[in-house]
Amino acid sequence: MTDKKNKPRTIIPIGPYHPLQEEAEFFKLYVEGEKVVDMDIEIGYMHRGIEKLSESMHYDQSAFLVERICGICSNSHPFAYVNAVEDLAGIEITLRAKYIRSIIGELERLHSHLLWLGLAGHFIGYNTVWMWSWKYRELVNDIFEFITGNRQHYAMMKIGGVRRDIENKDITQIEKMCDDLIPVLNLFKGAVLDDPVIHARTKNVGILPIEVAIDYCVVGPTARASGIDIDIRRDDPYAAYNLVPWNVIVTKNGDVFDKAVVRILEMYESIKIIRGCLNGLLKEPEGNYDLKIKEIPVGEGIGRHEAPRGEVFHYVRSDKTNRPARHKIRAPSYVNVPSNQYAVIGQTISDAALILAAVDPCYCCTERVAIIDKQKNKKIMNGFDLIKLSQEKTEKLRNK
Amino acid sequence: MNSIEIIKDKLSNKILKFEKKNSKRYYIDILPTDIVAVTEMLLGELEYRFVIATGIDRRDGIEIIYHFSDDKNGMVVSIRTLLTNKEKPEIDTISNIIKGSEWIEREMWELLGINFKGHPNLKHLVLNEDWPEGDYPLRQGRGNETG
Numbered sequence: 001m002t003d004k005k006n007k008p009r010t011i012i013p014i015g016p017y018h019p020l021q022e023e024a025e026f027f028k029l030y031v032e033g034e035k036v037v038d039m040d041i042e043i044g045y046m047h048r049g050i051e052k053l054s055e056s057m058h059y060d061q062s063a064f065l066v067e068r069i070c071g072i073c074s075n076s077h078p079f080a081y082v083n084a085v086e087d088l089a090g091i092e093i094t095l096r097a098k099y100i101r102s103i104i105g106e107l108e109r110l111h112s113h114l115l116w117l118g119l120a121g122h123f124i125g126y127n128t129v130w131m132w133s134w135k136y137r138e139l140v141n142d143i144f145e146f147i148t149g150n151r152q153h154y155a156m157m158k159i160g161g162v163r164r165d166i167e168n169k170d171i172t173q174i175e176k177m178c179d180d181l182i183p184v185l186n187l188f189k190g191a192v193l194d195d196p197v198i199h200a201r202t203k204n205v206g207i208l209p210i211e212v213a214i215d216y217c218v219v220g221p222t223a224r225a226s227g228i229d230i231d232i233r234r235d236d237p238y239a240a241y242n243l244v245p246w247n248v249i250v251t252k253n254g255d256v257f258d259k260a261v262v263r264i265l266e267m268y269e270s271i272k273i274i275r276g277c278l279n280g281l282l283k284e285p286e287g288n289y290d291l292k293i294k295e296i297p298v299g300e301g302i303g304r305h306e307a308p309r310g311e312v313f314h315y316v317r318s319d320k321t322n323r324p325a326r327h328k329i330r331a332p333s334y335v336n337v338p339s340n341q342y343a344v345i346g347q348t349i350s351d352a353a354l355i356l357a358a359v360d361p362c363y364c365c366t367e368r369v370a371i372i373d374k375q376k377n378k379k380i381m382n383g384f385d386l387i388k389l390s391q392e393k394t395e396k397l398r399n400k
Numbered sequence: 401m402n403s404i405e406i407i408k409d410k411l412s413n414k415i416l417k418f419e420k421k422n423s424k425r426y427y428i429d430i431l432p433t434d435i436v437a438v439t440e441m442l443l444g445e446l447e448y449r450f451v452i453a454t455g456i457d458r459r460d461g462i463e464i465i466y467h468f469s470d471d472k473n474g475m476v477v478s479i480r481t482l483l484t485n486k487e488k489p490e491i492d493t494i495s496n497i498i499k500g501s502e503w504i505e506r507e508m509w510e511l512l513g514i515n516f517k518g519h520p521n522l523k524h525l526v527l528n529e530d531w532p533e534g535d536y537p538l539r540q541g542r543g544n545e546t547g
Contacts, residue, residue: 043526044524044527047526087422087425214449215499215500216499216500217450217501218500230449230471235474236469236474236476237474299421301421302467311451311469313452313467315454315467317456326454334503
C-alpha cells in the first residue's frame with residue numbers, strides 16, 4: 001500500500017497489545033506528514049473460538065461463557081444469549097425478572113459510558129474529566145455490588161429469568177444510590193457540553209456521514225450520533241423496555257462531539273429506566289424471578305440486546321441435545337470498528353487516537369503507538385508522545 | 401402492505417420455503433444464486449439493515465443464514481441458503497452492495513472455507529496469516545480428529 005504513490009508515507013502502528021485493554025486490535029495508520037491518508041485494521045488477537053467452545057457446553061454454562069467475551073459490558077452477551085434461547089423455546093419470563101434484567105442492563109450502560117468519557121477526556125488532555133469520571137463510575141459499581149455481590153461479571157442472566165432477586169426492602173437504598181448519580185451527570189454535562197476547548201477539539205472531527213454509517217451497518221451511539229434512529233430496546237422490545245417511559249437520543253453531525261453528547265444524554269435515560277423498573281418491582285410479588293427451565297426443544301432463535309456500544313446479536317440453533325448445535329455471536333464493535341476506516345482519513349495524527357476511541361471499541365492501547373521512520377526503521381515517537389501531541393493541541397487552544 | 405407481504409410478493413419466484421417463527425422472526429429459504437438480487441431488494445427497497453451472517457456446517461452442505469433487521473417493525477428476517485458442494489462451496493459476495501458484510505465474509509471464508517466470488521479483500525481476519533490452508537475450524541468433526 002505504501003507504494004501506491006511516490007509521496008513519502010509513514011506507518012503508525014496502533015496496538016495490538018496493552019494490559020489495560022480487553023480487546024487487542026491493530027490499526028495501521030498511513031500518514032503523509034500530519035495527515036492520515038489510509039488505514040488498515042487487523043483483528044484476531046483475541047480470537048478465543050468462543051462460538052466453537054459454546055457448542056461443547058450445555059445451555060446454562062454458555063451463559064457464563066459468553067459473559068467472559070467482554071470485560072466492560074459483561075452483561076450484554078448473556079442478555080442477548082438468554083433472549084435468543086428464549087426466542088428459540090418460546091419462553092415468556094416473569095415481569096419481575098424482566099424488570100431486574102433491564103435494571104442490570106442500564107446500570108451497565110452507565111458505568112460503560114462513564115468509562116468511555118474518562119478515556120476520551122484523557123486523550124484530549126482533560127485529565128480531571130478522566131479522574132472524576134472513573135471516580136464516579138465507582139458509584140455505579142457500588143450499586144452492582146449491592147445488588148449482585150459483584151462489581152463486574154454479575155452473572156445475573158439465566159435462561160428463564162435471573163439468578164438473584166432484588167428484594168423490595170433494598171429498593172429505597174438503590175433509588176438513593178441512583179439519585180446520587182444525577183449531580184454527577186450534571187457535572188459532566190456542564191463540563192463537556194459547555195467547554196469551548198472541547199468544542200474545538202471534537203466538533204467536525206472524525207465525521208461519519210449517515211450514508212457511510214448505513215453502508216458500514218454501524219449500531220449503537222455511533223449510529224445514533226450520525227442520525228440513524230435505531231435502538232433495539234425500542235424497536236424490538238425485550239425485558240422491561242416497553243413497560244417504562246424513556247427516549248432514544250439521536251443527533252445529526254456524526255462527529256466525536258455528537259458521540260459524546262449521545263452517550264452523556266443516554267445516561268439520564270438509563271437512570272429514568274432504572275427508576276421506572278424499581279417502581280415496577282414494588283408491584284410484583286417477591287421471589288417470582290425464575291422459571292427453572294430444564295429442556296430446550298429443537299429449533300433456532302435470535303436474541304438481541306442494545307449494549308452500551310450497540311446491538312449485540314446472538315443466533316442459537318438447538319438439535320435437542322443439551323448443547324447448542326451452533327451459536328453465532330456478533331458484537332457491536334464488529335461493525336463499528338471498520339467505520340474508522342472512513343472516519344479517520346484526512347484527519348491529523350493528533351486527532352486519530354480520539355477518533356478511533358470515539359466508537360468506544362474498548363480501546364485503550366494508544367500508549368503502544370509508535371511513529372517509525374521507515375528508512376531508518378527507528379522509533380521516533382511512542383504512544384506517550386502521541387497522547388502528548390493531542391494534549392498539547394488542546395493546551396494551545398486553551399491559551400488562545 | 402407490510403414489508404413481509406412485499407417480500408412474499410416481489411420474491412415469490414425465489415422463495416423456496418417461508419417460515420414464520422413468531423411475529424418478529426422470519427426465515428426464508430432461497431437458492432445461493434439469488435442472494436445478490438434478494439439482498440439488493442431487502443436493503444434498497446425495504447431499507448433493512450444487514451446485521452450479520454451465520455455459516456453452519458451441515459451433513460448435506462454448508463448453510464449460510466444472512467440476518468437482516470427491519471428496524472421500523474422490530475423484525476429479524478433471516479435469508480437461508482444451502483451450498484451443496486461441500487468440497488468447494490461458493491457464493492457471490494454481497495460486500496459490493498453493503499460494505500458491512502466484508503468482515504463476516506472474510507470470517508466465513510477462513511473458518512468454513514466458503515469462497516465469496518468477487519470479494520475485494522478475501523484474507524484472514526481472526527486467524528493468523530500462516531494458518532494452514534484447507535484447515536477450517538468450524539467444519540464438523542475437525543477439532544476432535546486433529547486434537
